[in-house]
Amino acid sequence: MSDVVVARSLDEAQEALAHQPDATVLAGGTDLMVEINRGLRRPRHVVGVAQVPELHRWSVADNRVVVGAGVTYTEMMTTALADAAPALAQAARTVGSPPIRNAGTLGGNLGTASPAGDTLPVLAALNAEIVVTGPDGERRMGLDDFVVGVKQTSLRPGELIVAAELDRPRGRQEFLKIGPRNAMVISMAGLALVADHDARTVRCALGAVAAGIPRARDAEVWVAERIDWDDGAAVSDAVADEFGQRVAAAASPIDDHRSTAAYRRHAVAVLATRALKRAFAQGGGDDA
Template identity: 95%
Template sequence: MSDVVVARSLDEAREALASQPDATVLAGGTDLMVEINRGLRRPRHVVGVAQVPDLRRWSVADNRVVVGAGVTYTEMMTTALADAAPALAQAARTVGSPPIRNAGTLGGNLGTASPAGDTLPVLAALNAEIVVVGPDGERRMGLNDFVVGVKRTSLRPGELIVAAELDRPRGRQEFLKIGPRNAMVISMAGLALVADHDARTVRCALGAVAAGIPRAREAEAWVAERIDWENGASVDDAVADEFGSRVAAAASPIDDHRSTAAYRRHAVAVLATRALKRAFAPGGNRDA
């Protein structure tokens, strides 16, 4: 039987984890309870953080968005967060059913660290800085330093995910994914694309097609030089198609029970082409 501590403040959560550094952190439980019910996990110590107000907070500034680890998918979709980080809202809409979206959290998606986690490509494309606290104080790191493998993070014993801090660039954001049906499905391939009109750059991150969450940096640099930033920031079909092919080259997919590697690579190319066209469609700019 597990020893369960229900923290009601960030200090209580930190104290509980300091006394039991190997404890499992429980937020919405949408991933953890599946593993427990299947007999894959039997945590001896659990620290519940769903009632910690500090983790449920979020804020929006001109160029930065801070999302607490306890913010749910529903909140990402239905609050002003949806305007400040539209790709995050798009990703949240694809997660499970309404009960899952009401319970599941950003911190839970980060902590699970699955390559198919829907919010993770968005965080990568928005240059997220992950904030954690633990016995040695606060640490901040980029997503690639936080997610170090399939369902593996760089969290140290006793550390807790507190928030993700995201860029808020001026430009359209897109999240797209593909699965065997339109809803309540684990991604076979996913992609987030962010246009930054001030920096004149495009950022593109991939999900479910590698061990981590890669950025298609060569494709990003290539396409940024071919966008007509001066005259409405437009792209033609040939550029969009080539961009898709270059993004697909950044993927390293595998064959598994959900898809073949070849299909995943093809899907990434299609998603990238589609996302770029949407991001630079007429009227796609966000006001500064």
């Protein structure tokens, strides 16, 4: 049997984790309870953080969005967050069914650190800083430094995910995801693309096609030079197609029971091409 501490403040959560640094953190439970029910995990110590008010906070400023670790997928879709971080809302909509989206949280998606975690490509494309707190105080890191392998994070014993801080660039955001049916799916391939008309950059990150959440940095640089930033002309088919190929080169997919490496690489190219065309349609984009 597990002992469970239900924390009602950030202090209580930190205290409980300081006391049991190897405790498993339970937020919405949409990943953890599945693993427990399947007998894959049997945590001895659990710290429940669903009732920690500090983790549910989010805020939107001119150029920054802060999303607390306890913010649910439903909240990402239905609050002002959806306007401030549209790709996050789009990704949240692809997660499970409404009951799952009511329970599951951003912090849980980060903590599980699955390559198929739907919000993770969005966080990568929005240059997220992951804020964690623990016995050694607060630490901040990019997603690359947070997710260090398949379902592996750089969280240290006793540390808790507090929030993610995201860019709020001027430009369109797109999240696209493929699954084995049209809703309620684990990703076979996913992609987030963000246009930043001030920095004149395009940022693109991939889900479910590598051990981590790769950014297609070469493709980003290549395409930024081919965007008509001044006049807003639509991106050409040729550029969009080549961008797709270059994005696909950033993927290192595998064959598994959900799909094949060949399909995933192909699909990522198609998704990237389409996302770029949507983000840079004629006259579109910078007002989005």
